[in-house]
Amino acid sequence: MRSLIRRAASDAAPRDPAPSRLGYRYQRLMLTPGFRGTVRIGVPILLIMAIAGSWYAKPENRAALAATIAETKQSFQQRPQFMVQTMHVTGGDLAVMTDVAALLPQAFPVSSFDLDLEQMRADIEALAPIKSASVRVGQGGALEVQLTPRVPVALWRDAGTLRLIDADGVEAGQIMARAERLDLPLIAGDGAEDMIDEALRLFAAAGPLIDRVRGLVRMGERRWDMVLDRDQRLLLPSEDPVSALDRVIALNDAQDMLNRDVAVVDMRNTNRPTLRMNEEAADALRRVNTTINDGAGN
Numbered sequence: 251m252r253s254l255i256r257r258a259a260s261d262a263a264p265r266d267p268a269p270s271r272l273g274y275r276y277q278r279l280m281l282t283p284g285f286r287g288t289v290r291i292g293v294p295i296l297l298i299m300a301i302a303g304s305w306y307a308k309p310e311n312r313a314a315l316a317a318t319i320a321e322t323k324q325s326f327q328q329r330p331q332f333m334v335q336t337m338h339v340t341g342g343d344l345a346v347m348t349d350v351a352a353l354l355p356q357a358f359p360v361s362s363f364d365l366d367l368e369q370m371r372a373d374i375e376a377l378a379p380i381k382s383a384s385v386r387v388g389q390g391g392a393l394e395v396q397l398t399p400r401v402p403v404a405l406w407r408d409a410g411t412l413r414l415i416d417a418d419g420v421e422a423g424q425i426m427a428r429a430e431r432l433d434l435p436l437i438a439g440d441g442a443e444d445m446i447d448e449a450l451r452l453f454a455a456a457g458p459l460i461d462r463v464r465g466l467v468r469m470g471e472r473r474w475d476m477v478l479d480r481d482q483r484l485l486l487p488s489e490d491p492v493s494a495l496d497r498v499i500a501l502n503d504a505q506d507m508l509n510r511d512v513a514v515v516d517m518r519n520t521n522r523p524t525l526r527m528n529e530e531a532a533d534a535l536r537r538v539n540t541t542i543n544d545g546a547g548n
Contacts, residue, residue, distance in 0.1 A: 333359040334393050341397030346379050350395060362387045370395075379423045381416070404446060405431055407438040407465075417450075419443040439468030448491065452476065455492045457499055459508070473518070481528070482508060485516040494520055 279285045305311050337354055339347045353373045355365065367385045374383040374395065384396040400422035402414035414422040414431070421443075425431055435453045442449065449466050452474060456463050459478065467475045473488040476495065486494050494517040501523070502508045507515070514526035 328361055332362050333391055334362050334365065334387055335359050335391040337393035337395065338388075339395045339397065342379070342399050346377070346397065346399060349377055350374055350380075350383075350397065354393065354395070359391070365393070378421050381420075402431070402434060403450060405434045405436050406443050407436060408443075413443075415443050415446055417446065419446045435463070436465030437468070438465060439471075441471035442466070442468035445474075449474070451492055452486070452495060455495050455499075459499060459502070462508075478508065482512060483514050485514060485518050487518050487520055497523070 280289075306315070334355075335358055337351075337358070339350050339354075342350065353370065365387070367387070371383050371385045374380055374385070374397070379399050380397055381400045382398040384394075386394055388394040400414075400416040400420060402422045403417050404415045405425070405428070406413045406415045406421075412425050412428065414425065414434070415437075416422045428436065435449070437443070437446070437449050445468065452466060453460070453463065456476070462478045462480075462482075464477045464479060467477060469475055474486045474491055476484040476486060478484070484495065484498055497520070498507075498515055498517060507525070511528050512525050513528040514524075516524040516526065
């Protein structure tokens with residue numbers, strides 16, 4: 251009886267609600283945001299990574315994944331809305347557009363993902379007659395190429411080659427004979443293309459002489475000689491050649507100088523223009539001087 255009473259008393263005693271030492275530490279850690287995030291997020295991620303790594307470690311699984319990705323990518327890129335069916339090239343003459351077409355895809359349809367538009371633009375702009383180009387895939391699945399050709403403003407005789415030069419001094423093509431572009435002024439000499447602006451100003455200033463002008467020759471990469479018909483030359487200075495040319499035109503208007511037996515008009519020293527006669531006129535002048543001197547001696 252006493253043992254039963256003691257057991258009942260023991261059962262009725264209140265239980266200590268305090269957690270164990272391990273439980274207490276766990277609860278304290280769970281109150282820490284970093285630990286709580288690690289348990290709730292980090293552990294699942296590590297578990298997933300371990301499973302994925304174990305699966306990816308097998309060569310057959312890696313091959314199957316790569317094949318699936320490639321097939322998915324190809325099926326996406328080959329959709330009709332991404333296919334280029336044809337091409338349109340505008341802005342140039344037939345010869346230029348033929349050269350440009352050779353740089354573009356020859357087989358259609360082709361996926362727009364397989365086209366390097368920037369590289370195609372760079373290749374097209376590398377052609378001499380092209381100043382700039384726009385390449386894009388337009389509506390209706392067409393590869394649209396808009397060309398801005400270089401406009402030649404002069405013809406440069408570079409050794410034995412006739413080069414078309416634009417206003418920036420950049421080559422815009424070549425021709426075989428001068429007769430093909432009689433509409434363009436002719437320049438020659440080393441460095442002539444670098445001074446195209448000055449050359450064009452001289453041609454514009456030639457005024458009444460323009461029909462007699464055969465071209466400009468760059469001398470020593472410093473100055474210009476203007477070549478006229480009848481083998482006449484105007485030697486222009488390196489500084490302000492347009493003003494020197496204006497003086498020559500004024501002298502010619504006043505004295506009809508260039509219709510005489512003058513071979514060279516030297517304006518390199520603008521303070522003292524010098525005239526040089528042609529050989530026949532010089533020989534005739536020497537004969538006259540000799541005759542005068544002989545008569546004076548007698």
